[in-house]
Amino acid sequence: MIKKGLIVITLLVSVSVFSQRTVSSPYSFFGVGEEFKPRTIEQASMGGLGAAYNSLYQINLTNPAAAAYLRYSTYTFGLLNNDLTIDDGTKKQSTTTTNLNYFTIGFPLGTKAGAHFGLQPVSAVGYSLVNNVFDADETLIERTLFKGNGGLNRIYGSFGIFAAKNLSLGVELDFVFGNVENSIRTQRSGVQLATKNLETANVRGGAIKLGVQYKKELKDKLMLDVGASLKLSNTFNANGREYLYSLAVGINDSEAPRDTVYNVASRGKLKNPLEAIIGVGLGKESKWYLGAEYEQQDAIVAEGYFDTVSDAYKFGNSNRISIGGFYIPNVNAINGYWKRIKYSAGVRFEDTGLLVNGSSTSNTFTSIKDFGMSFGLSLPLGKGLSNINLGFEYGKRGTTSNGLIQENYFNVRVGLSLNDIWFIKRRID
Numbered sequence: 001m002i003k004k005g006l007i008v009i010t011l012l013v014s015v016s017v018f019s020q021r022t023v024s025s026p027y028s029f030f031g032v033g034e035e036f037k038p039r040t041i042e043q044a045s046m047g048g049l050g051a052a053y054n055s056l057y058q059i060n061l062t063n064p065a066a067a068a069y070l071r072y073s074t075y076t077f078g079l080l081n082n083d084l085t086i087d088d089g090t091k092k093q094s095t096t097t098t099n100l101n102y103f104t105i106g107f108p109l110g111t112k113a114g115a116h117f118g119l120q121p122v123s124a125v126g127y128s129l130v131n132n133v134f135d136a137d138e139t140l141i142e143r144t145l146f147k148g149n150g151g152l153n154r155i156y157g158s159f160g161i162f163a164a165k166n167l168s169l170g171v172e173l174d175f176v177f178g179n180v181e182n183s184i185r186t187q188r189s190g191v192q193l194a195t196k197n198l199e200t201a202n203v204r205g206g207a208i209k210l211g212v213q214y215k216k217e218l219k220d221k222l223m224l225d226v227g228a229s230l231k232l233s234n235t236f237n238a239n240g241r242e243y244l245y246s247l248a249v250g251i252n253d254s255e256a257p258r259d260t261v262y263n264v265a266s267r268g269k270l271k272n273p274l275e276a277i278i279g280v281g282l283g284k285e286s287k288w289y290l291g292a293e294y295e296q297q298d299a300i301v302a303e304g305y306f307d308t309v310s311d312a313y314k315f316g317n318s319n320r321i322s323i324g325g326f327y328i329p330n331v332n333a334i335n336g337y338w339k340r341i342k343y344s345a346g347v348r349f350e351d352t353g354l355l356v357n358g359s360s361t362s363n364t365f366t367s368i369k370d371f372g373m374s375f376g377l378s379l380p381l382g383k384g385l386s387n388i389n390l391g392f393e394y395g396k397r398g399t400t401s402n403g404l405i406q407e408n409y410f411n412v413r414v415g416l417s418l419n420d421i422w423f424i425k426r427r428i429d
Contacts, residue, residue, distance in 0.1 A: 025084065025086075025126075025127065025407055026086065026127050026129065026405055027368065027397070027398065027405075027407070028123075028124060028126055028127055028148065029125070029127060029148055029182065030313060030354055031123075031270060031300065031302070031306060031315075032122070032123045032125070032151075032152050032178075032203060032236060033123035033124050033125035033148075033150070033152070033180065034123055034124050034125070034126075035122070035123050036080075036101070036120070036121045036122060036123060036124070038061040038062060038102075038120060039061055039062065040058070040059060040061055040078065040102065040389075040415070041078045041101070041376060041389040041390070041391040041413045041414075041415045042326075042342075042344065042376065042378060042389060042391075042417075043060065043061065044374060044376070044391050044393065044411075044413060045324075045326075045344035045345070045346065045374050045375060045376025045377075045389075045391040045392075045393075045413075046289075046291070046322075046324030046326060046344050046345070046346040046374070046376070047322035047323055047324035047345075047346020047347050047348045047372070048062075048293075048320070048322045048324070048346065048348050049062075049279060049281070049291045049293055049324050049346065050062025050063055050229075050277075050279070050293070051063050051227040051228055051277045051278055051279030051293045052213060052225040052226055052227035052279035052280050052281040052293065053066065053279070053281055053289070053291060054066040054068075054069040054168075054213055054215070054227075055070075056069055056070065056071040056072060057070070057071065057072040057074055057385045057417075057419045058074070058417065059074055059076055059104055059106045059116050061102065061104070061120070062229060062277065063170065063212075063227050063228075063229040063277070064158040064159065064160050064170030064171055064172040064209055064210070064211040064229070065160045065168040065170035065211035065212050065213040065227065065229070066160060066168070066170065066227070067106065067113075067114040067115055067116055067158050067159060068112065068113055068114050068160035068161050068162050068168035068169075068170065068213075069114065069168065070106050070107065070108045070114030070115075070116070070160075071108050071114075072385060072420065073105075073106065073107040073108070073419065073420050074105070074106045074107070074116070074417060075104075075105050075417075075418045076103075076104055076105075076106075076415060076416065076417040076418070077100070077102060077104070077415055077416060078100075078101035078102050078389070078413055078414065078415030079098065079099070079100060079101055079413065079414050079415065080099055080100075080101040080411060080412075080413050081096065081097070081098045081411070081412040081414075082097050082098070082409060082410075083095075083096050083409065083410040083411075083412075084096070084097070084408070084409045085407070085408045085409070086405055086406075086407055087405065087406045087407075087408065088400060088404075088405050088406075089400035097126075099121065099124070100121065101120070101121070101413060101415070102118060102119070102120040102121075103118050103119045103120070104116050104117065104118025104119075104120070105117060112161060112162040113159070113160060113161040113162070114159075114160055115157065115158060115159045115160070116157075117156060117157040117158070118155075118156060119153060119155055119156075120153065120154055120156070121152070121153050121154075122151070122152040122153060122154050122176055122178070123151050123152045123178075124150075124151035125148045125149055125151055125180050125181070125182070126148060126149050126150075126151075127146065127147065127148050128145070128146070128147050128148075129145075129146045129147075130143060130144070130145050130146075131143070131144045139189070140189065141189045142186065142187070142188050142189065143186070143187045144184060144186045145183075145184070145185045145186075146183075146184055147182070147183050147184075147185070148180075148181060148182045149181055150178060150179045150180040150181050151178050151179075151180070152177065152178035152180075152203055152236075153176070153177060153178055154174045154175065154176045154177075155174065155175050155177075156172055156173065156174035156175075157172065157173055158171070158172040158209075159171055159172075160211070166214055166215045166216060167212070167213075167214050168212070168213045168214075169210075169211070169212055170210070170211035170212070170213075171208065171209070171210055171211070172208070172209040172210075172211070173206070173207075173208055173209075174206060174207050174209075175204075175205075175206050176203070176204065176205040176206060176207070176236065177203070177204050177205075178203050179200065179201065179202055179203065180200070180201045180240075181199065181200045181201075182198075182199045183196060183197065183198040183199070184196065184197045185247075185249075185255075187249060192248075193246040193247060193248055193258060194246070194247055194248070194249050195244065195245070195246055196243075196244070196245055196246075196247055196255070196257075197243070197244050198242070198243045198245075199240065199242045199243075199266065200240045200241055200242075201239065201240030201266065201268065201305050202238065202239050202240055203236050203238045204236070204237055205234060205235060205236035205237060205270075206234060207231055207232065207234040207272075208231070208232045208234070209229055209230065209231045209232070210229065210230045210232070211227065211228070211229040211230075212227060212228055212229075213225065213226070214226045214227070221284055221285070222282060222283070222284060223282070223283055223285060224280075224281075224282055225279075225280065225281040225282070225283075225291070226279075226280050226281075227278070227279050227280075228276070228277065228278040228279070229277045230274060230276055230277075231274065231275040231276075232274060233271070233272060233273050233274050234272050235269050235270065235272070236269065236270040236272070236306075237267075237268075237269055238266075238269070238270070238304070238305045238306065239265075239266075239267055240265075240266050240267075240305060241263060241264065241265055242262075242263075242266050243260065243263050244261040244262050245257050245258065245259060245260040245261060246258045246259045246261070266304065266305050267304045267305060268302070268303055268304030268305025268306040268307065269302070269303040269304060269306065270300060270301075270302055270303075270306045271300065271301040271302070271303070272297075272300055273297055273298040273299070273300070273301075274298070275296075275297040276295070276296050276297070277293060277294070277295040277296075278293060278294055279291055279292065279293030280293070281325075283325070286328060286331040287327075287328055288325065288326065288327045288328070289325045289326050290324075290325035291323075291324065291325055292321070292322065292323045293321075294319070294320070294321055295318075295319060295320040295321075295322075296317070296318070296319045296320075297317065297318045297319070297353065298317050299315045299317055299318075299353060300315040300353065301315075302315065312357050313354065313355060313356045313357065313365075314355050314365065315353055315354065315355070316353050316354075316355050316367065317351075317353060318350075318351055318352055319350070319351050320349065320350040320351070321349045321350075322346060322347070322348045322349075323346060323347055324344065324345060324346020324347065324374070325344070325345070325346070326342050326343060326344040326345075326376075327342070327343050328340070328341070328342045328343070329341075337380070340380045341377055341378065341379055341380065342376075342377070342387075343376075344374075344376035344377070344378070344391075345374065345375050345376070346373075346374050347371075347373050348370075348372040348374070348395075349371055350369065350370040350371070350372075351367055351368075351369055351370075352367075352368045352369065352370055352397070354367070354368040355367050355368070356368060356402075356404055357402070358401075358402040358403030358404040359402055359403045364402055366401065366402045366404060368397065368398050368399075368404075369397070369398075369399075370395060370396070370397040371395055371396050371397075372393050372394065372395030373393065373394050373395065374391060374393040374394075375391070375392050375393075376389065376390060376391040376392065376413075377389070377390045378417075381418075385419040386417060386418045386419050387416075387417045388414075388415075388416055388417075389413070389414070389415040389416070389417060390414060391411070391412070391413035391414075391415075392411070392412055392413075393409075393410070393411040393413075394408075394409070394410050394411075395408075395409050395411075396408055396409075397409070
């Protein structure tokens with residue numbers, strides 16, 4: 001009930017005033033919120049590559065088959081700072097948020113296998129928008145506050161093993177959990193109490209991902225990498241409640257609930273179809289790398305709490321194309337620190353699979369697209385393989401046509417990757 005009215009107000013030009021903006025994006029209203037792709041800073045800095053990429057000391061969050069290549073124990077985490085500007089064609093507003101991007105630990109298992117596990121956000125819901133209605137004398141007669149918060153996280157474990165020479169296979173299991181909340185609060189001039197429609201949901205789910213990678217040495221020490229990953233279809237289940245009640249609003253926006261009109265249980269399912277990623281890369285070990293990959297997924301199917309039967313939005317097929325790579329001037333340079341730095345860059349073209357009708361007078365749905373350009377630095381710590389990772393990304397999502405909103409964003413990612421040799425029996429001569 002709440003969703004049909006909420007999205008029409010949240011994203012359309014008819015919203016007269018953007019007075020508040022909190023975590024994430026207005027587009028985070030849909031589904032389980034704004035999605036965070038499983039990528040490390042190194043991957044994000046190459047446009048999101050990961051299907052074919054592998055490393056002896058870097059974790060790959062896209063393809064579990066890459067875990068077989070790990071030869072050093074690795075502890076890594078990343079932070080994401082997002083500067084976002086919202087533009088509806090007439091007004092702009094900016095906000096900044098910071099959150100944990102991922103936390104993971106990986107290690108080799110003998111000489112033919114490896115594993116890593118960790119914690120990562122899956123999605124975030126966070127918007128706070130106000131719509132004011134004035135009469136002919138410009139007197140405020142109604143104010144509606146649209147608010148959402150929450151999100152999902154995942155605990156995962158990946159395992160990779162060499163099934164044959166230069167051929168690795170991998171599997172990843174994860175468990176997704178979190179809470180989502182959306183609300184509409186309306187106050188009218190001359191009416192003592194406001195009304196609030198609140199929806200809460202506890203979301204749980206899980207997924208299995210399979211991966212394969214093949215590496216072949218060509219002439220002049222060139223290495224060809226080919227890889228693919230398949231995330232099997234999975235379902236997020238939501239259990240929650242929907243409330244409608246009256247309340248008194250204090251001067252500091254405090255709320256004092258009064259009479260409850262209804263309080264009912266709600267359930268829903270978000271069915272995620274098979275997600276396929278295929279990639280190819282070419283390069284020289286610890287020198288340079290250039291790769292490309294393609295990702296595709298059919299339309300998400302929503303039921304109950306997540307139901308998208310609406311004239312305002314629906315889900316469609318999604319896809320992504322990424323191109324990127326890195327360059328290291330001289331990884332073994334004794335003098336000249338900047339020669340040992342890894343410089344990364346990439347571009348990403350993405351169709352998010354979200355279609356929105358921003359007009360109340362037509363039935364035209366606009367596909368929400370996302371474009372990003374990225375650049376990164378991996379700064380060596382001492383003479384070992386540990387790094388401080390920095391990533392920068394500028395992008396655009398959405399459009400101001402068809403009564404919608406365009407988001408311009410600048411992401412700064414900061415992380416640490418510590419590498420060592422664990423589980424080695426010491427010998428005394």
